[in-house]
Amino acid sequence: MTSLADTDGPRQSADPPRYNGHVLDGTYRNDVPVLRNAGFTNIIPIPAGRKTPPPTGYTGNKDGNGHLDVSTEQSAEWQRTHGDYGPAIVLQDGQQGVDVDNYAKGDRLAGAAVEGLREIEERTGCEYPVTAAIYHRDDGSAKYLYNGTPGVELRGVICPGVETVSWDYRYLHVGINPDTGKPQRWGWGSPTTGITAEADGPIPAEQWATLPEALEAEHVAEDHGKLASLVSDEQARTWLQAMPEGPMSHLVRERLMHALTDLSGRNGSRHDRTRQHVRQLVEYGAARLPGAETALAVIDGELSELRKSDPSRASDDGEFDRLVSWAAKRCRPDVFHALRCLNRNGGRVRITREEADEPTSAGGNIIFKVFEPSEWTQAVAPPEFVIRKALTADTFGVNAGPKKSLKTHDNGAMALSIATATNLYRCEAFSVPKARKVLYIVGEGGEAPVRRTLLRLARAYGIDLNELVRDPNTPLVLAFGAAPIDGPAFRSSVLTLLDRYQPDVVLIESFYNFHPADVQPGNLYERGQLIDDYHKFIRAECEGATSLLTDHYRSTSAKTHDLDNISMAGQAENADSWITRYHRSAGDVPNGDFYLQTAFSSRQWGGTEWHVDWHLGAFDHDLGAHVGEIHWDVRPATASNADKQKPRVILETNEDRLAYIRDFVRDHPKMTKSECLEALRAATALSKATWSGVWAEAQERGLITQVRMTRPEGADGKTVTRQVWIPGDGAKTLEKDRQTWS
Structure with a gap:
């Protein structure tokens, strides 16, 4: 029998949830059948009124070999011997939980967790989708469950008040919460919008939302090449090794000042802020802005001093190197040019016309992609x-x-x-x-x-x-x-x-x-x-x-x-x-x-x-x-088997020609009558004089009509008024089955 800690006494519960007539009372004995029926198999017992310890060998990544799965026999034995314990679910590889504690705690203010997650959404341009959740509070705190990528390693803390839960890190309490004495409930929601609906029972994993890769990349410490959105280790090393020397550029110096300010603070988010500053500086360096390497060295030195003066607030010796590597894999080459333009102009964008106040997709008023000699003379990769x-x-x-x-x-x-x-x-x-x-x-x-x-x-x-x-x-x-x-x-x-x-x-x-x-x-x-x-x-x-x-x-x-x-x-x-x-x-x-x-x-x-x-x-x-x-x-299609000349349309009846004119003016709204007639002559075997007669008949029958239209023209988009031809209200009569080619 796997060792388990003794219970501290009976738990206190309030209003246990009822699912399809079955009351989940927060005990391992009673709740396991319902959870197994929903597809969960790795269900472990936790002492009542406590969050730890779990049974030995069934959680974590023991010696890099994973952990034991809970067999049906083992689960049945725990129901008999530790039935009064609370149930907890160990996730499968590829499943992820986003554990949001949105309440105030220590230096962390209420709402800080959701604020941090919204920053992640803004940074990635991607929102957390609505998914299954387990909750016992009404302030947005919950564990939100997603299907992700198997084989990746998650970071743990991703922002203040938010941790990930994975197959090898932590587990999900689904019984009575030891802190509040309230039963855990199942529902639907997202980490940034909170719970939006209560579910009618435990939600199977196949119904969980898939976590978008852009967000998953923020959760991952090491992707082992599994995420396509992250650059390769080789490319990351190349960018890090190619950082230029020289005096700090405007953007680099500004980012370093922000980083040093956050390092001296006690707002509970120092580590996460430092991670984002390092990420920005690495991207600046990869974009060939000088001084980024020096700025990173300054931050590393400050962290070293923190380890000496206040070990409780400092990370281990290798943490900074891991931060830099993590950041390099998330560099975005599409913004490199914009960063260089911003840096050359002191962090501002020059606007040469008052009308140019509409932001472009690049995030500013950058219209042209400029290549200076050091850039356009570089080798050009062949098409992929x-x-x-x-x-x-x-x-x-x-x-x-x-x-x-x-x-x-x-x-x-x-x-x-x-x-x-x-x-x-x-x-x-x-x-x-x-x-x-x-x-x-x-x-x-x-x-x-x-x-x-x-x-x-x-x-x-x-x-x-x-x-x-x-x-x-x-x-x-x-x-x-x-x-x-x-x-x-x-x-x-x-x-x-x-x-x-x-x-x-x-x-x-x-x-x-x-x-x-x-x-x-x-x-x-x-x-x-x-x-x-x-x-x-x-x-x-x-x-x-x-x-x-x-x-x-x-x-x-x-x-x-x-x-x-x-x-x-x-x-x-x-x-x-x-x-x-x-x-x-x-x-x-x-x-x-x-x-x-x-x-x-x-x-x-x-x-x-x-x-x-x-x-x-x-x-x-x-x-x-x-x-x-x-x-x-x-x-x-070689010269020997290709068509020898440009074929022309054959329109066998006058009705076909009338309908053809109607379609032609619809597709050529910029052409004058004279231009249309010349184009019709060139496209068919009929003379311009013949088409002039058909044109007059089409106008008389209401198949085409002339109108005044105001529209922009030219490179400057100047608005002009023209007499143009458009289709009229006459019926289309082209007999397509008799249309042939010469």
Whole structure:
């Protein structure tokens, strides 16, 4: 029998909680069956009225080998021999508790714990999600429970009044609290908002929220390479070794003064404040601001003096080195340039125009990213490919094509390829250097058809779905739904997904499913701004992510990969990379054979063009889908097999031409009548005179109309009034099934 301390006497409880008719009275004998039924197995007895000691060997990380698990037999024995003790839960590896003591204690003021956690949220730009909690006070104090990353080591104290609980550090009292004599209750809440609802029983771990990695990184002392948001040990060492010498810069000197002030204080948060000062100074040094290394040495000296004069307030000899290493792994290269700009200007930003008072995404009025000779002369790294010859990391743009050009199939093929490091289309030319996390947001096509397509693509790739399910990194996540892309509901929902899954690649289809109702599709200015804002939002939340937005362009566009195809959808000016496609010849729908010409293009590396033949299998009208095994034929689009000339649209009837004009003016709101007629002539086999006659008829029938429009133009955004053409109220009559190509 494992040794246990004797009890100090019966406990006093008040209003024990009742869950599904079962009263939890705070005794090991009575409460263990309820807790085990909720999935908790490592339940240990603690002497009544006390917080310690636990049974030997079942807590902590004994000799680096972990601890014993509580067997069913051991638990039953404790129920018989120590049934009057209180129950406590030992967490599993990967589970975390955030233990918030928000009340006043010693030098710590009431509310200091939540204040410290809000500082962490502000620092990371990430909020603690609502999750399961255990509580016995009504002041926000509670233990908030999260699922995290297995194999990491937590810090313990993360700010004044807040400690972490993990599988190898502490345990969760779930009986009668020895300090207040009140029973512990289960509920829902977050560390910064407090308890928001009471639960109807112990909450199983699978219902706990997943802790966003940005917050988990704040809790971790050593991640052992498990957290993607932290730089490698090698990179951290490189930054520390490369700190420049010289007189202290303005920002470094200012930060050192704050650090020394906090070191002399007795506010109970000296250690946490020092950690943040060290973190800031290390980042300054990594950003090549001189004097950071000297400032760190001064702080180290002050801590050494504290160890001599007041050992109770000082940490051990190796603590400072651990602080520096911890800080270096959390440096943010994206702010290095901003720090250098701020430092050169005495910590202030120069504003050269009164109008430039709108903060940028960098956090100030920094418009241009300046490279001085010491910076632009440095070697430039080659593009990092997500899919070789197709898509790079850290880019944004559009996956586009006319309707019914297999864009959803292509998104699914890319998502699975990237998530599993499988060659795209099973083609060696499109190899995937490493697996990355993918978030695939779908607003069209229906949940069942898209999932069915993904399952067929997985079979085509030879992917073991069971292995995919077991992957702890959650490599591919689907999200179905639709809302205006500029609305708070969309942003909030997507932000939750980004925080939870931290994707490397975000695919969303299709734009029209997320198009705001108050933005006209033909207004390229507003449409382009929506697209640009969306990509900035994604990449601001997931640094270095690749963001692709699926969109349609007109099936009456010429069969080329010209940027004009996506420019008229508001995409070209907001794309760093773009994928376009068209049917080289009519597809064989009954047999599921489609012959596409697909181009992968980028401002970073140029692009490639391919003949991609999709074979989906025969179409089953009973199932409403293609059946059989998917396979591909892929070959480069060389000069010998490429189209010899730019094809033109054939519009066989006058009704088709009238509808074509109506669509054309909608997609080209900046063009005058003369410019439209010339463009129509160039795009078709019809003369300008013919189009002039069709134009007059379209105007007479109300298909197009002329209006005065005020809009910004030019680089300075000057507002002007123009006579422009827009679609009228006439009915669209284009007979798409008779549209052909020359």
